[in-house]
Each structure stands twice: as structure tokens, then as C-alpha cells.
Amino acid sequence: MATRKQSELYSGKAKTVYITDDPTQLILYFRDDTSAFDGKKIERFSRKGEINNKFNAFIMEKLAAAGIPTHFERLLSEQESLVKRLEMFPIECVVRNIATGSLCRRLGVQDGLDLDPPVFEFFLKDDARHDPMINEYHIRTFGWANPKQVEQMKEYTFRINDILKVLFLEAGLLLVDYKLEFGDVQGQVLLGDEFTPDGCRLWDVKTREKLDKDRFRHGLGGVTEAYEEVARRLGMPL
Structure with a gap:
């Protein structure tokens, strides 16, 4: 063990x-x-x-x-x-179902706008450079992942979106956006890192109250309580 x-x-x-x-x-x-x-x-x-x-x-x-x-x-x-233990790709896969945060700042779109189809974005995992947005050409040119791995990450990310949107909606929550990280082990692409309210945005369906790390970002308070509320709605044992 x-x-x-x-x-x-x-x-x-x-x-x-x-x-x-x-x-x-x-x-x-x-x-x-x-x-x-x-x-x-x-x-x-x-x-x-x-x-x-x-x-x-x-x-x-x-x-x-x-x-x-x-x-x-x-x-x-x-x-x-x-x-x-994975060999992690230095890439963040982001899916946005509702416009908010940096997407609104970058493109000037309305906060809270439903996105159909969802927006998919790649970012380089690099805090020192503020996780710059990249595309598939950057990934291929700089060898961060090969084309087959990129397609697998995209496929899994959209499948995960379909699964989790339903899961959260049944709990009275909107999955606004989230980031995923993947890695390779023996030639297989696996989902790695974590999926928590630290790396996604979750809003109450009716009130659109923020129940994720935005409560910390914007000084709203009740961070732990919000995470516990999400867990309770999902039926998670704590």
C-alpha cells in the first residue's frame, strides 16, 4: 500500500x-x-x-x-x-456555458449570457505569465501535446460537460464554466488534477447566487459554507 x-x-x-x-x-x-x-x-x-x-x-x-x-x-x-502518477500536459481546457469573468472582460459580452454552443478555450498553465490563452497551433509547435492527445482532451472535456451539467442541474445548480487538466500514462490520456468549486463556477438556478471561489475573489464571504451547500445539494457525505 x-x-x-x-x-x-x-x-x-x-x-x-x-x-x-x-x-x-x-x-x-x-x-x-x-x-x-x-x-x-x-x-x-x-x-x-x-x-x-x-x-x-x-x-x-x-x-x-x-x-x-x-x-x-x-x-x-x-x-x-x-x-x-501522470505526465501532465501544461494546458488548461476551459469550457464556458455562461458568459462571465474574463470572457466578458476580453470580448465585451453581457455577463450572464447563456452560450450555445459552449465556448471552449485552451490556456497555458503558467502563473508567471498569467495563464495566457493559446490555440492548437501553439500546442503542436511547442510540443506541449500531439494532435491525437489534443483531440482526446477536447472530446473528454465536452463529454464531461454533458455529464456534469445534468448532475449539477438536478441539484439546482448551473455549471457556468470550469477548467480541466489532463495527463498521459503509458500512452493513455487521463483526467488529472481536481474538480472542485476552486476550479469551476456554480450558480444557484433561481437566484444565480455564486457558490464557488468567486465568493473569495469578490470578497462575498461564506466560502466554506457555499462549498458545503453545493456538497449537500449533490448528496455528498461530509
């Missing part, structure tokens, strides 16, 4: 990744940290790491049951999960 070693492989904005005794597996430790604006705004919220760990496990299991291959193996503790 995999166990945590003393040294960490990587520490990000809200998670720490640890190597294990098995070179094919890693441990994700979900911290209580919350950051925004490329790490310029940071705060800690009690129980947030635990909520996100269980939230991610819940979503990953739902996706796996629907045929989406993921890196998730199992929960290890309140704040830890065991995952497959």
Missing part, C-alpha cells in the same frame, strides 16, 4: 503532491489554503481542504462511472487522495 514519504514532489496553490513507495502513484493533500489572482490574494478557511478532497472524489467517481478515465484511485484520509 502506498505511503507518504517525507519529501514532497510539488506544492501548488491549494494542494501538495507527495511521492509514494509506488512510483506509479502519488498522494494529493488538499490544504485549507485559498488563492486568487495568480496567488496575490491568499487566505485559509477551516475544513476547505477536507471538503474539496471529498468533492473531488465524488466527481471523479461519477465521471469514471460514465466512462471518463481519471487518475483518481481512492480517498486515503480527510484531506488526502491516492492518484495515478
Whole structure:
């Protein structure tokens, strides 16, 4: 059984990744940290790491049951999960079902506009450069992924959108937008990283109240409470 070693492989904005005794597996430790604006705004919220760990496990299991291959193996503790070790692509796949945030700032479109079909965007995972938008030509030219891998990421991302829009809508929530990250293991593309309210926008269907990390970004308060409300509506055990 995999166990945590003393040294960490990587520490990000809200998670720490640890190597294990098995070179094919890693441990994700979900911290209580919350950051925004490329790490310029940071705060800690009690129980947030635990909520996100269980939230991610819940979503990953739902996706796996629907045929989406993921890196998730199992929960290890309140704040830890065991995952497959992937060679991650330095790419973020973003789907937008409703216009808000940076899309409105960039294009001047109305905030809250329903997008049909959804908008798909690639971004380079690079905080120092503020995650610039890229396209398939950049990805191919700079060798960040090959064409087959790009098509697989796009296919999975849209399939995930179809699955999760229904899941959240049944819970009285709108899946506004989200980002996904993928990796490769033995030539297979798998969904990696996490899916939590830190990396997506969720609004109440009737009121359009924000129930995601925008509460932290915009100083609305009640961050942990919002995450718990989403989990409760989904029927997640906390």
C-alpha cells in the first residue's frame, strides 16, 4: 500500500503532491489554503481542504462511472487522495456555458449570457505569465501535446460537460464554466488534477447566487459554507 514519504514532489496553490513507495502513484493533500489572482490574494478557511478532497472524489467517481478515465484511485484520509502518477500536459481546457469573468472582460459580452454552443478555450498553465490563452497551433509547435492527445482532451472535456451539467442541474445548480487538466500514462490520456468549486463556477438556478471561489475573489464571504451547500445539494457525505 502506498505511503507518504517525507519529501514532497510539488506544492501548488491549494494542494501538495507527495511521492509514494509506488512510483506509479502519488498522494494529493488538499490544504485549507485559498488563492486568487495568480496567488496575490491568499487566505485559509477551516475544513476547505477536507471538503474539496471529498468533492473531488465524488466527481471523479461519477465521471469514471460514465466512462471518463481519471487518475483518481481512492480517498486515503480527510484531506488526502491516492492518484495515478501522470505526465501532465501544461494546458488548461476551459469550457464556458455562461458568459462571465474574463470572457466578458476580453470580448465585451453581457455577463450572464447563456452560450450555445459552449465556448471552449485552451490556456497555458503558467502563473508567471498569467495563464495566457493559446490555440492548437501553439500546442503542436511547442510540443506541449500531439494532435491525437489534443483531440482526446477536447472530446473528454465536452463529454464531461454533458455529464456534469445534468448532475449539477438536478441539484439546482448551473455549471457556468470550469477548467480541466489532463495527463498521459503509458500512452493513455487521463483526467488529472481536481474538480472542485476552486476550479469551476456554480450558480444557484433561481437566484444565480455564486457558490464557488468567486465568493473569495469578490470578497462575498461564506466560502466554506457555499462549498458545503453545493456538497449537500449533490448528496455528498461530509
